[in-house]
Amino acid sequence: MTLTHIDIIQPDDMHVHLRDGDALNTVVPHTARQFARAMIMPNLKPPVTSADMAAAYQTRIMAALPEGVNFTPLMTLYLTDRTSPEDVNAAFNAGVKGFKLYPAGATTNSDAGVTSLGRCSAALEVMEALGLPLLVHGEVTDVDIDIFDREAIFIDRILIPLRARYPKLKVVLEHITTRQAAEYVATSEDGIASTITAHHLLYNRNAMLVGGIRPHYFCLPILKRESHREALIAAAASGNPRFFLGTDSAPHAQHTKENACGCAGCYTALHAMELYATAFEQVDALDKLEGFSSVFGAQFYGLPLNARKIRLLKEEWTLPDALSFVDGQSLVPLNAGEAMGWKFAGIL
Numbered sequence: 001m002t003l004t005h006i007d008i009i010q011p012d013d014m015h016v017h018l019r020d021g022d023a024l025n026t027v028v029p030h031t032a033r034q035f036a037r038a039m040i041m042p043n044l045k046p047p048v049t050s051a052d053m054a055a056a057y058q059t060r061i062m063a064a065l066p067e068g069v070n071f072t073p074l075m076t077l078y079l080t081d082r083t084s085p086e087d088v089n090a091a092f093n094a095g096v097k098g099f100k101l102y103p104a105g106a107t108t109n110s111d112a113g114v115t116s117l118g119r120c121s122a123a124l125e126v127m128e129a130l131g132l133p134l135l136v137h138g139e140v141t142d143v144d145i146d147i148f149d150r151e152a153i154f155i156d157r158i159l160i161p162l163r164a165r166y167p168k169l170k171v172v173l174e175h176i177t178t179r180q181a182a183e184y185v186a187t188s189e190d191g192i193a194s195t196i197t198a199h200h201l202l203y204n205r206n207a208m209l210v211g212g213i214r215p216h217y218f219c220l221p222i223l224k225r226e227s228h229r230e231a232l233i234a235a236a237a238s239g240n241p242r243f244f245l246g247t248d249s250a251p252h253a254q255h256t257k258e259n260a261c262g263c264a265g266c267y268t269a270l271h272a273m274e275l276y277a278t279a280f281e282q283v284d285a286l287d288k289l290e291g292f293s294s295v296f297g298a299q300f301y302g303l304p305l306n307a308r309k310i311r312l313l314k315e316e317w318t319l320p321d322a323l324s325f326v327d328g329q330s331l332v333p334l335n336a337g338e339a340m341g342w343k344f345a346g347i348l
């Protein structure tokens, strides 16, 4: 019997960048079409650092939602050297779902990030006591550390000591890209989980560098060699609830990526579930897609499972070459102009 479709509980995207202003009108409909909820990253300019700013940002996101679409943005705050215990309490009481740790200078809009975790100890203690998760961009930023090693070294130098100091702190190691991260998350003490992007499940660094430099595959943490990709898809398809979906879809206008100094981030919100289905099918694990996409993230954050289901069809379609974005600019999705073997058919 040939497989024609699969139905799964509607998924949640536990790591996404929606930006702000007019960009919301392009990207919010894409994320809200497939996902019931999404964990909204706070790396705006200026960053979202208070409960009031998160509430205002959430209102702007909702204003960009097409009529009749049910979607809940889950808000996060940007941890800084100045985040106070009062800020953490206010965030928790306002329903904020976590604080995001960006080591200063690690990635897009991380200039206001944490310079030393020691400066955040008061805030981290309160987060630990409240059960409010810390979401981590796990890369060291030292100039002498090779970019391909920055995640593995972050685990040893920062994450392991951090978790020893705050053993009850819930931590999500975001967008993992290495065998070392997959192994650490699978084997270390309770209270840790990680998101995995579709592009890190499908591609290794050859996709970005062979036959010419392909800036739309450039993201942080950067794509690694094939053995790491294999470890990531094995983890995602293992059924271990510590691994769940986070697209890290990160829109940047075409001219800022196709540039002598191109921005980091892949835009996948348009075809996220198609990419994940492709990755799981490649390892004959479509039966594990629902747990990864729709169950484990909700469980980690203490959220109810979504009531509705979505359908993915085994049907070919072709991605557009570009989308219109703010101020007459274009947004090039990952896989622009390519055929997809799966198609999101809608909510049942």
Ligand SMILES: NC(=O)N[C@@H](CC(=O)O)C(=O)O
Pocket (backbone or CB within 6 Å): 017, 043, 107, 108, 109, 137, 218, 219, 220, 221, 248, 250, 251, 264, 265, 266
């Ligand atoms: N992943 C990326 O390459 N970029 C993200 C930031 C991030 O998640 O690190 C962005 O905001 O553009």
Ligand SMILES: [Zn+2]
Pocket (backbone or CB within 6 Å): 107, 137, 174, 175, 220, 221
């Ligand atoms: Zn990041």
Ligand SMILES: [Zn+2]
Pocket (backbone or CB within 6 Å): 015, 016, 017, 041, 175, 248, 250
């Ligand atoms: Zn991100």
